Amino acid sequence: MNTTKAIQARRAVKHFDANHSMSKEEVNELLSLAVLSPTAFNIQNWRFVVVTDQELRKQIRAVAWDQAQVTDASLFIVLCADLKSWEKEPGRYWINAAKEVREFMLPAIDAYYRGRDQVQRDEAMRSCGIVAQTLMLAAKSMGYDSCPMDGFDFDKVAELIHLPDDHVIAMFVAIGKGTQEAWPRGGQLDLDEVVIENRFA
DSSP states (O other), X not given: OOHHHHHHHOOBOOOBOTTOOOOHHHHHHHHHHHTTSOOGGGOOOEEEEEOOOHHHHHHHHHTTTTXXXXXXSSEEEEEEEETTGGGSSGGXXXXXXXXXXXXXXXXXXXXXXXXXXXXXXXXXXXXXHHHHHHHHHHHHHTTOEEEEEOOSOHXXXXXXXXXXXXXXXXXXXXXEOBSSOOOOOOOOOOHHHHOOSSSOO
């Protein structure tokens, strides 16, 4: 499936075949594509908590409005971000770059993030939004459906997955074989309403 068709066909599917399993190779391919997503300064701050324990999935579902996707999807990911990835051995993010690039990037990373908690969180959410879309489009191209989710108790899920203090949860992404079509699109706004040329009036 080409990119345009994947974008047009991707929908938030709510019902998945609970008996379908993705192979390890498929999961690995999907995640390998996801980590090609861009992040500022290449800090790769997303973290994918792949929940395979069925009992844990049931516990998460109980604090996620009892949404069936949590237990029924073939692949269920709690998409998190490490807020402090910028200071955790940042040289590894540029290990393959030329020396002059490394010498420029490492101080720039520190200057951009240090002491700026809101920037760290904002950047984490941007990164997770981008990688979530990459996951969903890659899944569609592989013949799978998906659903981005934020209807859950963030604090309780954080407890269940033992989320480190310097991490945040961005959303869930459920992926699998859909058993029901998504509802028809509710209605897209006209481009004239959402595209602003140069500046707001």
